Amino acid sequence: MAPYGTSAIIFDSCPGEGTLEVAKKLLADPLPAPAAAVVKFALFLVWMLGPLSRSIENGVPKSWTEMRKALNSGQLLPWVTAQTPRLYIYSETDHFIPVKEIEDHAADARAAGLDAWLLKFDESVHVSHARKDPQQYWGAVQNVWKKALDLNTGKKNEAVFQSKL
DSSP: OOTTOOOOEEEESOOOOOOHHHHHHHHTTTSOHHHHHHHHHHHHHHHHHSGGGGGEETTEEHHHHHHHHHHTOTTSSTTOOTTSOEEEEEETTOSSSOHHHHHHHHHHHHHTTOOEEEEEESSOOTTOHHHHOHHHHHHHHHHHHHHHHHHHHTOOOOOOOSEEO
16 A cells, blocks of 8 residues: 555646746637737736746746656655556647647656556547546546556556557
């Protein structure tokens, strides 16, 4: 049994790379034109003049790059190990977080020896996968928890996911 009990990680429509373009899409695009312009300008100021801008690499604040790396640490939290199953749920039609960013993060997790699985929806928007296909979504969540419980109790895991890297 794991020292802190059972754990699993589920990334729903994340992690992205934290670019200014994504921030504008998430925070400003849903707003009417005048408000969106104000939000976009404020984001620009925060991005370029704020504390995040002190170390920008390739247009991405270093803190986001470090966060993405930390999420792939085998010691992210005291109860998370390299064996902790992680499931990335995402979609081809997510207009906020590109598929490549999620798949790259999952590939980095696998390269680091972490247990990473992917569930890609074809036609659901950002964080709306459970609404699009509740059976598939919640079935995958149950499978990742079954995998975590089996790991914690020493049972052989038979959980099945749509794809593993």
